[in-house]
Amino acid sequence: MSTDLLEDVALGEINKYDFITPTHEVFRAQKGLNAQVVAQISEMKREPAWMRDFRLKSLQVFESKPMPRWGGNIAIDFQDIYYYLKPTTEQGKTWDDVPQEIKETFDKLGIPEAEKKFLAGVKAQFESEVVYGSLQEDLAKKGVIFTDTDTAVREYPDLVREYFGRIIPPQDNKFAALNSAVWSGGSFIYVPKGVKIEFPLQAYFRINAERMGQFERTLIVVDEGAEVHYVEGCTAPMYSSESLHSAVVEIIVKKHARCRYTTIQNWANNIYNLVTKRAMAYEGALMEWIDGNLGSRLTMKYPAVYMMEPGARGEILSIAFASKGQHQDAGAKVVHAAPHTKSRIISKSISKNGGRASYRGLCKAEDGAVGCKSNVVCDALILDPKSRSDTYPYIEVEEQDVQIEHEASVSRIGEEQLFYLMSRGLTEAESSSMIVSGFIEPLIKELPMEYAVEMNRLIELQMEGSVG
């Protein structure tokens, strides 16, 4: 057995999602970013004045903020990006209304098939505009709203205005400001009091035009005692020039409500994925983030839960896989702003072929948050000597009566484990792939069945061709 057992084979980096479907866009905003482009986006969307003003103010905030100096290396020319592109004039009502080439892309991703299974609703975002959506009738009857955010701004202006930008204001960070200025698409979900949705609601996102930023904006409001599980999967084709994905996800989980948000993202290797995700959980509420990050050139993403009232809970499970030329700077943020709140963070990262996976996490207990508890576990698995893993835990405690635990482990794939599996007839590649899937199993089993299968498949693809 060679020692450079996980030597890279360049072809192994290309996966089944690396295809490009020709698109006939109806409208493409001019390249670059200025007030005129922002106003034009707002106009195209026939938005109310408050939203146009919000966008324009956000643009100013974006321009005034410096680039973050921590995390990863960001080399983006903001003037070299298209900020808005509308692929079809109308949103498809049924599968038949969806244009052929977009269908083909979805077919390759297995969307209709996924829908046929037990999904409650499918919203698929193709480039900037939601083109296809469906929601089970009985959910609509219960008053559940599941639509794209653009439609929500037009059809539910009061509801949207009440919460939009309240959890993550444009001032929060440079990329939140950028998203606030140019956002397009994303999901809007409102679950009325006491309504429990049994099946996951899901959306598939996809970037498919070169040098095209994708800035979706998701807002989820789970009213008192209600429950929802939202699932978002993402795969992007591979391109040679930089692409930027910068989403904002805001979630409000009211008294005794529950929300679970599951994402699996598999970005092409040239994509910057800079996402702000934050939830506020109120009395006795539970917010869970399950976050899988594969691919991209740089991902910076730290799903957050602010526990605002007593008994609120936050759980964040994340998996990051960094391969050649990839930097995953991912983690979690929990803020205990009220007494007897509880949080748990489990983070697993795998780095391979010179990839770099960093865990960056903040655990904060505010003054007066008595009896709060937080448990953080982060495990890193490094597959070869070229790869790297770092941990940056930040703990800020303003209150004495708290219990905060932090454990971190880093392991290298064990020769003895490899030998054991190989001695049973598994090849070297199969063995390391099996060790990796075992490593992330505690998180995989939290995923809905078909996502677990997809995640395992993605990991296998990442592992394939990895033997020199």
Next chain:
Amino acid sequence: MPETLQITNLHVAVEGKPILRGVHLTINRGEVHALMGPNGSGKSTLGNAIMGHPNYEVTEGAIELNGQDILAMDASERARAGIFMAFQRPMAIPGVKMADFLRHATTNVRNPQRKEGEELIPMRQFRKELTAKMEQLKMDVEFARRYVNDGFSGGEMKRAEILQMAMLRPKFAILDETDSGLDVDAVKLASQSIAAIAQEQEGGAEMGILIITHHDKLLEYNTPDFTHVMMGGRIVETGGVELARELYTSGYDRIRSSYPEEAAVEDEMQQAAAAAV
């Protein structure tokens, strides 16, 4: 012509340190060989070298399966060629279920030509077979859902090793202290099971077994055709079942005085190992 596993003048070093110093051993299918010898004499090293552990460097000599040199083969290829080793200390693989691992392993060993990503043996067929084997070994079927050796008791690990052997149906099996960690009843069951597994080999031929042990219990239903004594990295004496009996009742004093040179090497190795700690 019976199938054979033939070891000729085998020298093995670990981290540059010589451990085996010229081992000769021929095992035919259908034979039971017992390998005994003091702690640290090199028994497990021999097993690991046969199985193809990358850290056990063969510096001289040959290992042949039916006349074909297997030294260039990695552990996976050797397993597919029909060699199996039940480990003295099996490794835990957290997060990997016994059943998933075994289904994969069984598929590969039964279909040595299988390419990565090709179909596994059908779930139904596999499950049926696995359940039957587990029943024979008096193992709870729930066991298949546990993670490989993760948190297993000593006895559970050894049973799991036998289960793997039962599923993989090797031509040649090395059992390295499979009796240690098992209670009295479990050793008896293990001994019977090994004998049964040895019978039901593919093609009607029986399995060739190398039992590494310090005791007599595993040999109860697997009467050795040959007993070998290892000392200082060499097999110094070979006899029949009576030699095994002598060793587990009287110890190694007679051997030590008959082979002073190997006994000296043995002492040296022990001291070096102790100094290294």
